[in-house]
Amino acid sequence: MRNSQKVPQPLDFMRWEDIDSLVGSIRSRSLVARPTTIEQCQQALAFFRQQGMTICARGAGRTYGDLALNDGQGLIDMKLMNRIIEFDEALSTIKVEGGTRLIDIYRKVHYRLLTLPASPTESHSSVAGAICANVNGKDAWRQGSFGDQVVSLTLLLADGKLMTIDRSHELFNAIVGGIGMLGIIIDATLQLKPIKSPFVEINRIPAGDVDALLETMAQVEESHDAAVVWIDAYARGHNTGRSVVHAAKWIEHDDTEEERQEYLNAGFERLEKHRRFGLALHQTFGPVLSLMLQAQRLMMFSFNRLYYRMGRILYRMGRASNTELFLRFSFEASFTVPPAHLVCGPLGYTLQVTFPRSDARAALIELLGICRSSPCPPVTTILRAHKRDDGLLSFSEDGYSLNFEFHPKKRHEVASRKAIDRLIDATAKRGGKVHLAKDQVLTPEQFYRVYPRFNELLDIKRRLDPEGIFTSDLARRVGINTS
Ligand SMILES: Cc1cc2nc3c(=O)[nH]c(=O)nc-3n(C[C@H](O)[C@H](O)[C@H](O)COP(=O)(O)OP(=O)(O)OC[C@H]3O[C@@H](n4cnc5c(N)ncnc54)[C@H](O)[C@@H]3O)c2cc1C
Numbered sequence: 001m002r003n004s005q006k007v008p009q010p011l012d013f014m015r016w017e018d019i020d021s022l023v024g025s026i027r028s029r030s031l032v033a034r035p036t037t038i039e040q041c042q043q044a045l046a047f048f049r050q051q052g053m054t055i056c057a058r059g060a061g062r063t064y065g066d067l068a069l070n071d072g073q074g075l076i077d078m079k080l081m082n083r084i085i086e087f088d089e090a091l092s093t094i095k096v097e098g099g100t101r102l103i104d105i106y107r108k109v110h111y112r113l114l115t116l117p118a119s120p121t122e123s124h125s126s127v128a129g130a131i132c133a134n135v136n137g138k139d140a141w142r143q144g145s146f147g148d149q150v151v152s153l154t155l156l157l158a159d160g161k162l163m164t165i166d167r168s169h170e171l172f173n174a175i176v177g178g179i180g181m182l183g184i185i186i187d188a189t190l191q192l193k194p195i196k197s198p199f200v201e202i203n204r205i206p207a208g209d210v211d212a213l214l215e216t217m218a219q220v221e222e223s224h225d226a227a228v229v230w231i232d233a234y235a236r237g238h239n240t241g242r243s244v245v246h247a248a249k250w251i252e253h254d255d256t257e258e259e260r261q262e263y264l265n266a267g268f269e270r271l272e273k274h275r276r277f278g279l280a281l282h283q284t285f286g287p288v289l290s291l292m293l294q295a296q297r298l299m300m301f302s303f304n305r306l307y308y309r310m311g312r313i314l315y316r317m318g319r320a321s322n323t324e325l326f327l328r329f330s331f332e333a334s335f336t337v338p339p340a341h342l343v344c345g346p347l348g349y350t351l352q353v354t355f356p357r358s359d360a361r362a363a364l365i366e367l368l369g370i371c372r373s374s375p376c377p378p379v380t381t382i383l384r385a386h387k388r389d390d391g392l393l394s395f396s397e398d399g400y401s402l403n404f405e406f407h408p409k410k411r412h413e414v415a416s417r418k419a420i421d422r423l424i425d426a427t428a429k430r431g432g433k434v435h436l437a438k439d440q441v442l443t444p445e446q447f448y449r450v451y452p453r454f455n456e457l458l459d460i461k462r463r464l465d466p467e468g469i470f471t472s473d474l475a476r477r478v479g480i481n482t483s
Pocket of ligand 1: 061062063064067068098099119120124125126127128129130131132133135137138179183185339438472
């Protein structure tokens with residue numbers, strides 16, 4: 001199906017465009033279709049098939065690497081398929097088109113005391129993108145991954161037909177987390193969750209080492225609804241695992257619907273300002289920050305020590321708790337402004353890996369040890385708790401994940417890459433996974449090691465998409481043979 005020759009007369013909602021990956025490390029050029037209706041999705045599909053071109057569907061393009069890129073081929077950008085089709089307050093469900101952003105669902109339902117669990121920090125992610133990468137939020141151990149919130153969806157298949165798929169359908173666990181390999185998600189119905197108010201109480205709890213961290217997490221997982229952990233990856237010896245757990249629980253807040261709407265509007269505005277501020281900061285000071293990170297060992301070692309000590313002092317003074325809109329806890333970049341992936345820039349890597357709860361202590365010690373031995377340890381290290389799900393390419397498991405943001409220096413590129421390979425190896429040997437939404441490094445051998453059930457998805461793909469029309473640059477990189 002691969003054929004990058006010039007296409008005569010694209011449809012009027014298509015054009016060739018340069019598309020970069022999120023941090024600009026990968027540049028691609030694709031014939032991009034931006035449909036606004038199901039009929040246009042079908043026309044674009046038929047057009048690409050006729051031209052012998054492959055297709056990658058794209059949501060908001062907020063994956064870090066090449067998961068939503070398709071160099072020299074077709075992209076169906078679903079951004080304009082972003083309508084809210086039906087909000088059923090009695091059932092607490094919402095049906096939306098695939099390109100709808102998560103933040104727009106919050107705008108619609110949050111003031112009615114409903115929330116969308118399993119939302120990732122990136123509030124501009126689209127619903128279909130969140131389903132295909134089966135993303136997770138800070139509430140992952142309680143609410144599971146994004147796929148757990150899906151009631152049903154409509155899929156446009158390679159033959160142009162539409163199929164409705166609910167949770168009991170045999171294809172459900174192949175589509176959720178299935179990185180868009182089986183078709184285009186046109187719309188989805190999501191289950192919302194009632195809340196007491198849009199506010200949470202946030203507690204910041206310092207933990208001095210791995211054992212204290214795991215003990216704190218065990219308590220927090222019982223007592224709280226969402227959590228994210230900052231870890232000092234530079235701490236060594238008996239300080240390994242030194243961290244600050246940020247945990248949130250929903251609380252009552254006595255106010256009228258009008259008052260709620262008012263402070264939520266202010267909250268949405270503030271969130272957008274924060275987002276723009278992070279981007280502006282990156283544009284203005286990105287190169288300076290990157291230059292400062294040339295002395296990252298010294299800089300991060302000192303910063304981390306200070307951050308931990310401040311956390312401990314505030315905790316002892318009883319000043320480590322506050323009340324805040326959940327919106328901020330959920331969607332503002334954790335611990336760095338601008339977000340760490342931007343700070344790390346085009347040479348940087350993000351790697352998020354899981355490990356099982358039963359082996360958490362040994363896994364943390366080994367993974368953090370590998371980071372420390374790298375010439376460029378991660379700029380940020382974040383831990384989350386998860387629960388198992390049934391997706392064939394499921395990232396989540398009953399355990400924890402560590403998310404690393406690396407900023408390798410040019411002269412240490414090879415050694416840094418070796419450390420990444422060791423992290424992936426240590427993950428694979430425990431049956432852990434690498435999050436594809438953030439990946440730009442997996443080799444075919446590593447991919448098949450961490451996703452052994454991929455062959456089951458491939459069998460389904462051969463049935464539904466025998467010509468292998470749905471693919472992506474990531475799929476080609478990891479050697480997914482689509483035909
Ligand atoms: C600042 C930041 C914070 C983040 N935080 C988190 C986090 O907390 N947790 C987490 O899990 N992830 C996180 N991510 C990753 C992000 O949430 C995911 O990559 C998400 O999938 C992005 O959605 P998208 O709409 O941009 O998808 P895209 O990047 O556009 O696409 C993702 C995948 O979905 C497929 N796809 C998209 N739309 C369709 C469709 N209509 N039909 C079929 N296939 C489709 C694409 O082909 C691709 O395989 C973060 C990203 C950023 C930038």
